[in-house]
Amino acid sequence: MRASLIQIAVNEDEPVEERRLRAAALVREQAGADLVVLPELWTTGAFAFEDFYPAAEPLRGPTYEVMAKAASDAGVWLHAGSVPERGPDGRLYNTSLLLSPSGDLVASYRKIHRFGFDKGEAVLMGAGHEPVTVRLPETVLGVATCYDLRFPELFRSLVDDGAETLVVPAGWPERRRAHWTLLAQARAVENQAFVLACGTAGTHAGVPQAGHSIVVDPWGEVLAEAGADEEVLTVEFDPAKAARTREQFPALKDRVLGLEPPRR
Numbered sequence: 223m224r225a226s227l228i229q230i231a232v233n234e235d236e237p238v239e240e241r242r243l244r245a246a247a248l249v250r251e252q253a254g255a256d257l258v259v260l261p262e263l264w265t266t267g268a269f270a271f272e273d274f275y276p277a278a279e280p281l282r283g284p285t286y287e288v289m290a291k292a293a294s295d296a297g298v299w300l301h302a303g304s305v306p307e308r309g310p311d312g313r314l315y316n317t318s319l320l321l322s323p324s325g326d327l328v329a330s331y332r333k334i335h336r337f338g339f340d341k342g343e344a345v346l347m348g349a350g351h352e353p354v355t356v357r358l359p360e361t362v363l364g365v366a367t368c369y370d371l372r373f374p375e376l377f378r379s380l381v382d383d384g385a386e387t388l389v390v391p392a393g394w395p396e397r398r399r400a401h402w403t404l405l406a407q408a409r410a411v412e413n414q415a416f417v418l419a420c421g422t423a424g425t426h427a428g429v430p431q432a433g434h435s436i437v438v439d440p441w442g443e444v445l446a447e448a449g450a451d452e453e454v455l456t457v458e459f460d461p462a463k464a465a466r467t468r469e470q471f472p473a474l475k476d477r478v479l480g481l482e483p484p485r486r
């Protein structure tokens with residue numbers, strides 16, 4: 223299986239409409255890949271909080287339209303990253319779009335864990351509640367977004383639903399790059415799954431982005447890692463390795479569920 227992670231630069235001097243067209247051209251260039259992944263909130267930037275409302279769009283809005291065409295032109299499964307979605311309830315959500323090679327919207331995922339504590343995304347956007355998996359011909363994807371990477375229980379629920387390849391679009395800042403790499407490897411090892419983690423490059427709202435998109439295999443080996451700048455990271459992997467790893471080293475079968483909290 224071939225996957226291309228488009229680590230696009232998100233700088234505020236580029237208008238959203240131009241970046242959308244540039245991203246679509248990059249997707250088209252990946253014809254021949256099985257899966258293409260874009261990062262989190264790449265139209266605005268994950269830290270450009272003031273742009274969330276003005277740039278918000280419905281699920282089938284301009285990003286969906288441009289990306290659906292790009293996916294079908296390239297004939298690829300496309301995780302189109304996330305957009306600031308204006309939901310039917312009027313709230314904003316950080317929502318990922320999953321498109322088939324014919325451009326159909328096969329799934330969407332509203333980020334469950336919002337980043338910012340009492341600021342930014344955490345107050346501007348509503349929380350998603352539903353973990354999402356998507357069956358591709360080669361593997362089952364489990365999707366999560368950026369800050370979700372810090373919450374292993376979400377990934378376990380994806381694995382319980384059959385996920386073998388975990389896709390994590392992000393807008394991770396440079397100042398916590400060490401966490402990004404470590405957490406991507408941890409989620410791969412503990413879940414015996416591939417992790418495809420696609421970040422952004424550039425600087426927006428004064429926050430330099432880490433880049434360093436990374437692909438980790440179910441044994442924790444880093445198969446590929448990008449640098450800090452805009453780059454397309456392409457990797458070939460055998461998705462069946464997740465099942466083989468789970469069979470040969472069956473640690474997931476030793477889970478003990480429903481532990482009580484310690485008694486004092």
Ligand SMILES: NC(=O)CCC(=O)C(=O)O
Binds near residue numbers: 398401
């Ligand atoms: N956009 C995000 O979710 C940022 C997450 C982050 O910076 C962190 O977890 O650290």
